[in-house]
Every structure is written in structure tokens, then in C-alpha cells.
Amino acid sequence: MEEEYSSPSSSTNYTMITTDDDETLSRVFSQLKPYCLQLLQFLQNPKNITTTKAAEATTASQLHGFLSQSPSNSLQPFFDYVLFPLLLLLDGAVASRSSQEGKSGHMPHPVNDSIAEGVLKCLEEILRKCHLGSLNQMIIVLKKLTSGALLTPSESSEEFREGIVRCFRALLLRLHTCSNVSCICKEIPSLPAFAESSIFQTPLDSKSEPDECLLAFLQSQDASAAVGHWLSLLLKIADTEAKRGHHGSARLRVEAILTLRVLVAKVGTSDALGFFLPGVVSQFAKFLNVSKAMISGAAASTEAIDQTIRGLAEFLTIVLKDEANLSGLGIPVNDISSPQPSKNKSSQVFLEALRHLPKTALKENSRRQITCTSASTIEEKSSSDSCRDVRSLCVRRTKDWIDQTSVHVDKLLSATFPHLCVHPSEKVRRGLVAAIGGLLSNCSFTMKTSRLMLLECLFVLVCDDSDEVSVVAQESIDCFLMLGEKELIEGEIAEIINRMIEKLPRVVLGSEEPIALSNAQRLLAVMYYAGPQLLVDHFLRSPVTAARFLDVLTICLSQNSVFAGSLDKLISAKPLSAGYLHSITELKSGSRLNSSNWTGNYEASSKVSEIPNIGEEASQSSHGIPSQDYEIPRMPPWFFRVGSRKLYQTLAGVLRLVGLSTMADSRSEVSLSNIIDIPLNCLRKLVSEVRMKRYYKESWQSWYTRGASGQVLRQASTAVCILNEIMYGMSDQSIDEFSRMFHKSKLRHEELRPICQSNEVGNAVISKIIWKVSEEKRRSGHIIDCVGSIIHEYLSTEVWDLPIDQKVPFQELDSEAEGITLHFINDTTMLHQESTSSIYLVA
Template sequence: MDMAESFVRITGGSAVSQAREEDEEEDDEEKSRIFSQLKPYCLELLELSQNPKKYASSIPALLHLLRSSPPNSLQPFFDYTLFPFLLLLDAAVDCRSSQNKSESSNYKRVSDKVAEGIVECLEELLKKCHLSSVDQMVVVLKKLTYAALLSPSEASEEFREGVIKCFRALLLNLHRCSNQSCLCKQSLDLPMLLATRDMLIPNGTLKFDLEQGECLLAFLQSEAASAAVGHWLSLLLKAADTEVTRGHRGSANLRIESFLTLRVLVAKVGTADALAFFLPGVVSQFAKVLHISKAMISGAAGSVEAIDQAIRGLAEYLMIVLQDDANLSGLDMYKDDSFGHKSNKYKSTTSFLEELRQLPLKAQSRRMLENVNGESINSVSTKTESGEKSSPNLGKGMGSFHVDRTKVWIQKTSGHVNKLLCATFPYICVYQSKKVRHGLFFAIRGLLLKCNFTLEKSKQLFLECLCALVVDDSEEISAAAQDFMEYLFSASGKHHVEHDIAAIFSRLIEKLPKTVLGSDESLALSHVQQLLTVIYYSGPQFLLHHLQSPVTAARFLDVFALCLSQNSAFTGSLSKLVSTRSSSVGYLPSVDELKGLRIVGDSEVLHSAASSKSSKLTGIHEIGKQHTAEARQANFELPRMPPWFVYVGGQKLYKALAGILRLVGLSLMADYKSEGHLSVITDIPLGYLRKLVLEVRQKEYTKESWQSWYHRTGSGQLLRQASTAVCILNEMIFGISGQAVDAFTRMFQKSKIKGAEFQESDDVSSGGQPHKHKPAVLDESVWKIALQKGSRGHFIDCIGKILHEYLCSEVWELPVDHPSLLMQSGAEVEDITSYFFCDIAMLHQEITLTLFF
């Protein structure tokens, strides 16, 4: 300050004042120039409102002037310009309203081109100029409300869309006042999950400081404006829904604009008190939008952008009304600083005193708002039941729009919300559009951070959806989901999701066979990927604890045996069976296609032991050697999907199921305390192969024919169970390899965040400033294998035990075709079904895969 004063004394204060005078003169000249250009246009519009024309050249010229003029030059003439706009808007609405037409035929028609041009000019004016009073805002809102009530048969698509844009421009120009105790400070200014592509802050907007003492934003948040807020919520949702009923004639753009404007309205109101009353209707309508999107892929209903806006809008509404901070008092809880912690008592005396300090401020602000707006309530006009215009009190005759958010209300509301979300969110996880899934992620993240307690019933649903998005095909989505998942499992959050993760794990395991063998492959893939993610992020100790008991381990592997079983080969649709089944060639590719020789870790023991066991495998090894280079070039990976699984699902589904089995094997070796447990677990599926060997030996002892043996109760089934068991064993053993660990790292460590921060919202959060967290990176070493001397010995013994059963002579003497059957029996071959040979060949192929990798 001293330096500034010295500068003024040295240079002379007259220079400063002279500069100010020059600036003022320039501003006056600019304003005079703008007014001289506005005046003829406004006079022409006044004439046009009395004598409508089909076209007015002044409207495009006026629009160009409004767009090119700075806000500070337009603001002094806001009222002057607004008046003819509202007159023309009234005339356009009156001549289009069906009710007005039936009452009188004196209305002169305002053409669509003129009407559309007027709302375009009005939008530009509302973008750059602020309203001066509550009365003025009420008048503009009334005019826009009448225009928004016009149906598609009464007004053009461009006109109805322009009216909605005008309303949004009005909302965006409502700013917080300078009074620090005003309730407008609760406004979010912009939607919390606003994406960069939806940035709604117009360039050159004039921000101002209220001098009259009227805060328009506070009035919008007050109970006096609740009727108008509720009406506009209904109008916007109805406008979006109307476009769906019009089928392919419906406008996707109008639907998008409606949802985006509703999000802005909700953000500007921004308080749970003002929005709680309307929650049931708004949420059910959004749920309807998401439900329709499951079946619609075109038209307004199938618009990807509209669905994304609906998802974010639904989440934002719930984040405001059901946010923990605004409702914990009703739940008799207090939120700790850490994620998900709750207690029935306040954490400290300091926090209790801080809450008490806020009470006088809230009460004073409420009284101030009532005094400020006491006389403004009567100025909002509506339409009576007879359709006549009047100016009643906003809330008169409508009752209170306030809801006491008690514990009972929160529990009941969260229960209804959970039902709606459960019916829609799982399907959105597998939606084909990346943009929709991206919006779902931000919605889930926001709801988990803001509504952890109030939406506790939906918490597991959110976590399940998050698990599916962690392995999403989109790198952008999966990386963001992994960042947030690692935050939840970090030191500050893990303690609070362990119970939910355990419950999710049990439920996913229970529903796994029904889902995998169902008709919806996309949902099945999402279900399996959720289970894979839960196991990976929970760590090997979690899985070891579940497999500790032989009973639970057997049940766990039986579930996967059922999912991978050949008995499910024909559960899909007939078209799928025909499209995937080859003609008359064979049941599976020849052994020549087993090109990939990949010796992994200590599993080279398999190769050496196999080569010395049976000369029957010599030809297979020679084929493998010939194609080693070709296999590396083609980058084939072993083990591969079994041939029968093609009728159940695709490669992605099998890869997810195999990933879980690989984590089972990896978990058994990741901890030195589990020495010998691998052998116990592998004995479960290996038991089916041992039973098969015993059955074959008994058949040879009794000299029973192959046809009788295969059709005997249990023998043919056991042959298929043995193939499935070998497939399970292959995946478990392959999981211990370094290649499997690297594959999991690539899948679950796409984003190396190491000190990076993530935001609570997409790009913009409350107040325009993102709230950031710094999650701890999941320790990758938990899945690393350190084979100590003891564990290495157990591993080799386990491999040897498996090889002993795989290379048993009874297994390889099973006939694979009629000639081999003739050689074994030495007698005439009976009519044996081809399924018998197919099942044997599949078993041999699965065992051969083990010998290669």
C-alpha cells in the first residue's frame, strides 16, 4: 500500500483520474453504440408482436448483435431488450395453445421461424445478462413455463428445445451473493458429475454483486419456490418422456437437453430440504428411462448421450437428497473421517460444539430469507384448473413441500431406491456403449462417497458393479475403476468393505452356475468378472480362508465343475448350437493345432516325466516340436478353452472362469503357511480321474463290452466329469506360473497411480473445485510367489501325483475310434454312439494340453 501511495504522489493523482475518465468515456461510447443498434431491432419486434409476419430479417441480425456484444454492454439495456422478447414469446405461445384456439380465433399466427428465432435470441440474452429482482425472475419463469407446456403437435421441436435452453441459461446466471450467511452458499453452482463435454459456463458471462439485498438463488432454494421447482422437474421429465412415445420421430437432442437442464436445476437448488419431497417421482422416472434403455437401441429412447445424462442426473439427485452429511442426524449417526465408519455417538466434544455453532447461523439465515422474500411470493403466476391466468401464492392451496427426513423416511426411501437400482444398474454394466458405462462408474463412485450410510442397502450393488467395471474392455474405464477400487481397499477404506466383499463373494458363488448356464452371456460374463475382481483385490489370504475347510473347498470346485461341465454343452439357443458346431468334420481340431509349447516355472517336470512314461505320446511331442516356432509367432496361449465350452459361452467367459481357478492355484502357493494345501485341493478334482481308472479296471476284470460300460449308469457321466476335472486342474496349475501372474498384473494394474490423485467427480464437482483423494496402491507382492525349499518340494510332489494319474495306462487305452476298438476287443464291434469317442478324445486333449505347458 505504501508503494502504491508513493507511486501516486510521484506520478500525480491526476493521471489516474484521467485514465478512469477515459475508460468511462469509452464505456459510455460503447453503450451508446450498442443502444443505437438495439433500438431499431426492439421497435421492429414490438411491431412484429402486434402484426406477426412469417419472416423478420431483424431477428437474425439481432441475434448476431447479441452474440458479438460483451455482457457489460448489454446489461444496462437488459429490461429494454427483454420486454419485446417476452411479448413475442407470449404471442407465439397463445397462437399455438390448443386451449386458446378453442376459446378465441382472434390470435394472429406467429410463424415457426419467428418463434424459434425469438427463443434463440432470448437464450443469448439470458446467458449474458443477469436478472435484477425476484419479481423479474418470476415473470420470465412464468412465460417460459407456458411455452414449455406446449405439446409436439402444437410447437416445433426447435421451439420446444429452445425454451428449455432458455430456462437453463436463466439458471446458469444465478450466482451466489456476497452475504456469507445466505443460504445460497449451499448451492452446488454446477452438477457434481458434469463432464468436460458438457461444460455449461458461457464465455463472457457477467458476474455481479447483489446490491438490492435480493438473492435470486436463495429464493430458488426456499420453500416459497418449491412449487415452481417441482413443476419444472415434472415438465423436463415429461418433455424427455414425450420424445420416447413419438418413436423414431422423437428428438434425441430435446431429450438430452431436458436431462441436462434438470441436472442444472437440481444443482442450483442443491439442498436436501428443497428436493426431498420430489425424490420419489424423479427417481422413478429416471429408473424408467434406464429400464427402457435395456431394450431400445435406436430413436430417442436409445440415445447413448441421453442415457448417460439420466444416469448422472439420477446419481446427482440421490447424492444431494440422501447424502450422509445431511442425514446422519436423522440416522443418529456421526461420520468419521475415514470411509464408511459409523458410530452412534459423536467422535469428540469439539465436533459436537462445532455442530452447535452452526445452529444459530442456519436459523438466522432462514429468518433472513423469509424476510427478504416475504413479499415476493405472491408474484409468481400459475394456471388455474380452468386454464385462466392468475397470480396466486406459490404454495397456496398445495400444502407443504417439506419432508422431515427421519430415520423411518430414510430407511423406507433407501429401500425403494435400492429396488429400482437393482433392476437397472447390473444391465448398464454390460451396456454396449463406453460412454454409458463411463457415466455409470462416476455415478457409483459419487454414491459410494456421498451416500455410504443412507444407501447402505445398495452398497453391495455398487461394489458389484464397480468390480465389473474394473475389468472393462475400455482402458479408460477400467483404469479409473481400479484407482477407486484400490482406494476402497487401502488402509483408510479396507476395514469398511471387508464385510460387504465377503457377502458379495458368497452370493456370486451361489448364483454362478445359474448365471453361466443361462441365456444371457453378457450378464454371465459380468457376473464371473465380478467374482474374479473380488478374489483378486481381497488377496490370497481371503481365498485361502474360504478353502481352508475340505467341505467348502469341495463345494467351491463343484460349482466350477458344473459351470465347465460337458453336460451343459447344449443349454444355449439352437441358433448358437448350429453356428458353432462344425459340419461333418470332427468334434474338435486335430492335435496339429496344439502348437504352443510353453514350459512354465517348475512345470517342466511335466514334460520330462511324460516323455519317459509312454511311447504313445511320442508322436504328439514331435508334432509339438515342429510347430514351436509357429506357435510363438501366433502367440497362442495354453491352456486353451475346452472344445465343448463353445456351446456354453465364448472365449471371454471361459477366460474369466479360468482366471478364478488360476487365482485358486496361485493363492495356495503365495503363502508359505499353506504348505501342502495345494495337494489337498488338487485331490478333489483328481478324484474323478481316479474313479474313472477304477471303472476301466473293473470293466477289464469283468470283460464287459465298451458299449455296455459306456451306457451303464454313471460310467459315461464319469468320463465327462474326468475331462472337466482335468480342465480345472490345468488352470489351477497354470495359475502358479509366472505368465499367469504377469497376465493378472496387466489386467488389474492398468493405472500406475503411485501418488496420483483421483477426483470425486468426472471433471467438475461442487463449487467447481474437485475434491481429491490420494489412494494407496494395492500391494502387488501379495500375489507374488516365493517358492521356498519346503513349498517347492510340495509343489513338485503335487505335480508328480497329477502326472501319475494323467499317464495311467487305463486312461490312454480308452478307444478313440472304431479301428482302435477292433484292435482291443478282437471281436465284432457293436453299434457305439459317436459321443463315446468324442468324450474320450476330449479327455485325451485336455491331458495333452498339460503335457505341453
């Protein structure tokens, strides 16, 4: 049963109208007419201000309720009728708030905030449900909304400015492609490329449409000024709210960026948006830069940052899309997947370009002309005088323009994207991984300068704690490497790894934990995707490069790093009120010995096997992780001063790949024994120093203070830690951990292999399948020989004769034992702790 709508003065209980017959339309009009007449009467007779304001607010509220519950097909016939009083009231609201109107001496009838906001709600609702009837009507509505968008926060309320933005978005979302199959509106994607919200979805009314295609108008030269003005207005609104600090509205900032995304998607072509790229991208980059320094307010809103990232990527994807810039790059259409464009001269190139042109492009010679300037290249030129005019809002996408734009964009992205990889909000990281994946898949050639930086960001996100982030990142990398991306050669990957290795000690020892962890995760992911063959060829084949690689990791893990780290970390770790307690605990820990349940032939080793692990105690107290003495290998006791267990596990993963790559490389180019000899030399040096001490009958105190003996002892402890991780890397447990981390992608490896081989991709993708030691190599005895070499050095009596208490061995005189520092005792204890872990491991 269908009930009649109530009158404007009665209760607002409405019933959905589902038919559009004459009777129903008559009922709808009978209900709309009183609302519209009352709104017009308020404008014509503003005598009783108090009563008028109350009546206006009530009428606007009731009209909004009616419009929200009425179907679009019943409102469309009366669209003009309802729009007229709403636009008049909007004019009055803007005029009464604008400071410019006040200066002219004409003060219009004031429209208070509740009335103005109610009118905007009604306007948004009818724009959302009804399509505009003509181009003139759209221009009129845009002019009215533009006047409202120009109001400042001091002139209008937050809700009023938000209502203006939402009305503009409703107008844009109602614009759909027309029924003309040859119209240029078919080129437009219609919705934002990285939209993940239902807010962008609008019903498609196929029964009626305006005579003129409004989408085609938006991308024309005639609309360029209006499009640029609205881009500027929306960016200004978002920027203004950020500058207002805690007074700014995060919701209005988000609404402005959302609306800008819709505007960009509806304009949708590189020709129409290319002129505005510098300003839009610079402003987006400014938003992201400001958000790095803010922890609250509109600028720090995670929703706003997410929308900014997606909006920036969508704009770049449209303007710098490879297919739209082929002519400027000098790349034939059929060579899009080739790293070096084909030089073959053929008329087929010209034919292929014609096939990719929209149908109306051939008809509109005033807009575009395709000429074949040579047999090998096609250059897209505009024959329109407006495009050649300096005042025209369009650009010719020549190679110089593309190169300069790419460099500029790379500088802006490089200053923001790497920092966003470690943003605490998962929502921001999800938006970032979607944006990077879209840029790599659509703008790989045009944005060649930024490609390696974007890949590095993806490598960080591959190791993300959130599966929603890491899985998408892995799929993006798989697809990028899989679909014929031949320019990513081994030299470029090696360059990435080299650059990361060089700056790794600096970021680990001198940066904040998130930055250090980001760089370490990036290195781990790149090494894994590079594959064992690349690591062997570029970093392990030469003894010099292998030693340099391990030296860098030694610096990151060294005991000397207890003096490094950020000041904030030091202050938070040692409160000023009780800082001395931490120091006393550390000094006493070196001489605190417990009995061991490990039985063996070496008394010294049994004494130290259960010495409390300083690092694990600190980790347990700060992170709530219980200490597990049986966990092998484990974080060394000194590393907690530099970073968390998570940072150590990432650095340890790098070392595990070093050992695993020598055994996973099917060519057997480098022997594992050559790699372990590098850290074993530190142990051998320690043994040699102790033997010299015995030969000269030198006291421990004299030996420790002489020369660099203390440094040798600390290097030996770090070397044992490195050997633990290298050997553990070849275990099944370690290989399984890598599989769990890097094989979250839904793309099956069996599906990847034939596609990779058919596209002649290198071992970057295939390497995900071959990170495993063959059974033949496991049975060869080489690993056993390496284990034997390590045990031989571990169990040297010189290592275990080092004093582990202030009471030195009985054969020394008491006078020689006096003055032995606790630093020496503590270093020895750490060395024995690491050695015990290794004995457990290789046993």
C-alpha cells in the first residue's frame, strides 16, 4: 500500500515512491510545491526575521527528508523546480557571508548557519539523485558552488564549507558516459583508480541523459579554466584546514581530497590534466611532508594521508601513463614492453597508432592531428591554435617535458614515500602499497627515474607485519618482475643492494628504530628477490667484496654499538631518576654465574651456559617477551642498546641469506668454507693473542689494557654471533621462516615459472623457488666440514681460559689479578654465551 506524503507542517513520515506514472508524479509535485513556495516566500518577504529563520530551518529539514526518501525517477521531472529556490537561498547565504559583498554597501537578507546548511543538504541530495539537464545548467550550478567554496573559515562555518564540497562531489558523481559510442567520454575511467570506498558508487540512470555530453565538456579546452580553478580550490581547502592546527577539521580535509580524486577521475585524460601536474603534485607532496612532522590535528589524520597518497597516484597514473606518452618518449606502441625501443622502420607502427586512437579523434582535426614525422616515430601534435597559445592550459608532452617532469616528480616522491613505508597506521601503508603498485604497472617507462625508489619501498612493505600490506606488496613485485620487465637487470639490483649496504651502519647506529628497521627490511627483501646467483656473483665471489659485506654487518652487530643510538632512545631506556640502577645491573651481570644443566667435558663451558642474557632480560622487560634460553640462535646480549629483537632478526636474516646463497647456488661458484673463514679469523686472532700472553707470562690485566686486546675480544664475540646466523641460515627452520615471510602472495610459484620463462625474465622471480639446499649438497659432507672447523675454533682452550670472574685461574698470583676491569669480565661472558649457543646449534 502506498501512503500520501505529509504536508510541510506535519510529521515527516515519507513512503518510498517506486512508480513514475502520472498519478504518482502528481502526488510528488503536490508535496514538493509547498516546500519550494515557502522557501521562495522567505526570500521575498524577510520581515519577521525570528519567525522566518525558524520556518526556513524547519522547511529545509523537511524537504531534505522528503528528497532522501524519494527515488530518483520520481524527482527527475521536478529537478529544475526544486533547484531554483535552493540556488537562490545559496546565493543569499554566500552573499551574507562574503566580506566582498559587505564592502559594496549592499547587505542581503542574512541566512543563518542552520538554514544554509539545511539548504546544502537538500542540494546535495537532489544532485546525487538527478542528472543535470544541460551544459548551461551545470555551469550555473558550478558558479554558485564556486562562490561558496571561496569563503574562508572566518566567513563561514565548517559544516557550510563541507556542504559545498559534498555538493560538488555529488554533481561530479552523477556525470556518466553518454550513449554515443564515438564520444570521447569513453576514454575516461569514470571512477578513481584506487577507490576502495562505496562513496564513489552512484546509480546509473540509463533512461534519460542530457543532450550534450557533460563529461566530454570537462576534458575540453573550454572547461580547462574551471577545472584548474576547482583543483586549486580543493587543494586550498585541504591546506587551510591543516594550517589551522587543532582548530582545523580533518573531516573537511578528507572531503576536499576525496572530491579532488573524483574530479581528476571524471576529467580523466592526460591532455586535460597535464598542464596542472606541477601544482597538484607539489601540493600533494607538501601535504605528505607536513604530515611527517605532525602527530595530531587535521594534518596528521590517517584518513587524509591515505586519501592524499591515493589521489597523488591517480593523478600521476592519468597524466604520466605510458600509453599516453608513447609518442613523446619516441617508443612505438607495439614495443611498450621492450626496454629499448625497436629501431625498425615500418608502416605497421603508424597503423598500430591509428588503432589506439579514439574514434572521435580522427574527426576533430581542430583538437588533434597525428602526423608521421618519420618511419620510426610518431609524434602527436595539436593543430589547435589554442594549444599553441601561451595562455592555453595544455602542454605538449614532448620528450623534454616528460624527462623534466619525471625528475621533478621523483624528487617529491623520494622525500615522502620512504618515510610512509614505516608509518604506524596500517591504513596509510595499505594506501601506499596500492599507489606504488599502480604507478609501477602503468607508468614504468615514463617514471623510469622513480622506478627503483618505488621498488625499494615495495621491498620494505613486503616485510610488513600486516598481511593485507605484505601480500599486496608481494603480488605487485611478482607481477612487475613477471610481465616482461626486462630493464630490471642484475646490475640495477646490485646497485640497490650496494647502496643499502653502504648506508646500513649509519642508519642502524644513528637513526631512530623505525628508520633503521625499514632499511634493514629493504635490504633483506631485495636480497631474497635477487636470488642466490646474483648474491654470489656480485657480493661473495670476490674475497674482497665478501669481507666488505661481512664487515658492514659486523659494525651493525658489534659490541661497540652499545655507545650508539639516538638520544631519545637513551633517555627513554635510562630514566634520570634511576639511571644508575641500569649501570650497576650491567656491571654485576658479568660476574653472576649459575649452574648449568648441560654436561660436557669442559668445566668452563658448563659454568657460563646459563649466564643471564642481558639482551633478553632487557627485551623481556621492554617488550613482554619471555626469555627462552633454548632459542638458538638468539639476540646477543649487547644488541638491546641499539635496537629491538625485530631489528636484530632482520639483520640476522641478511646473514642467513649469505650462508644459504652459497649452498643454494646450483653452480657452486663459492665455497661456504671461504665465507665462514672471514669471521673465524677474528677467533683465530683472539687465540693467537692469548697464546702470546702465555708465552710472555703476562697478566690478564696487562694483556687486556695493552694495545687492542680488548677490541680483539669484542670482535671475537661478534664473529661468533655472525657464525651462528650463517650456519642457521642453511637449516630447514630458517628456510621455512623465509617462505612464511615472502611467499604470502596468492600467485602460485607453479604459475609464475612458465610465465617468467615465456617472458624471458631473469632469476629474480624464479629465485623464490630455488632458495633451498639440495639433498645432494647436504650429503656431500661440506657442511659437516664447515661445522667441524667452527667447533675446532670454538673449543680452543685459549677461548675458555679467559677469566669469567674477578677470581682468575689459580696458577696466577693474586697480585696479578688485582685491577681486572669488569668490562673485561663482561666481554668474556658475552663471548662464552655466544659460543655456548653455537655449540648447541652445531651439535
